[in-house]
Amino acid sequence: MSAGLHTHFSRGGVDISTGVDLVAIGPQTGLVDLQDWFHNFVSAPNISNGVIANQVGNSVFPTALAQVSYPVRLSENASVRPFVEVQYGVEDFVRIGADIVIGEIMQNDLWLRDSPTGQLYAGVESGQPGIGFIVGADYAVIGDSAYFPASFGTVAQDERFRARAGMHWRLGDNISYFYGVTYLSEEYVGQPEGQIVGSLKLNFSF
16 A cells, blocks of 8 residues: 655656655555455455464555656557656556547546556546547566565566556446456466456546
8 A cells, every 4th residue: 555746747758746745555555355345345255363363564665756748649649658668666667658638538637657557647638539549558577575475485577578458438427437457477486377467447527
């Protein structure tokens, strides 16, 4: 769980995002309890006692993040956004990748990036109704990671890969939806395979 301050601006056609966060990990976040409650709510299997007892320890990490993207307009309805991202703190990495934004309604939005999946979502929307699509991928080189401490006997993978696709559906100025699917490659040595996760965003303005 994290809280932070970030700023977004453009210089010479380059979109820049930078900021700092305080990232809390461990049982202090209460997220295992929330997940366990949700599993009960939807009649999914309960989280095992072994998982609950073997969380990473409580800690808070100051974390700095910066991203530089250079959007290139391919047509009225499409653009490509190559980017470079660097983070130091709870997990250290350097990442490069690109996203293709398809749809006239999405070409003038202020884009933010979801940390776990890399999915792009609009921080400020143009407000025009319609449907748009995003596909993207990236590659990262990983340094230290608090999520895989040596005391657990785990070692973070030196490299990671993500591939994603998503759809934005907007019903005018007040309501918009996003759903995306992301493939995440193995994150630690010994993980048997990568995973596929979904992302959902509902936006209601009033």
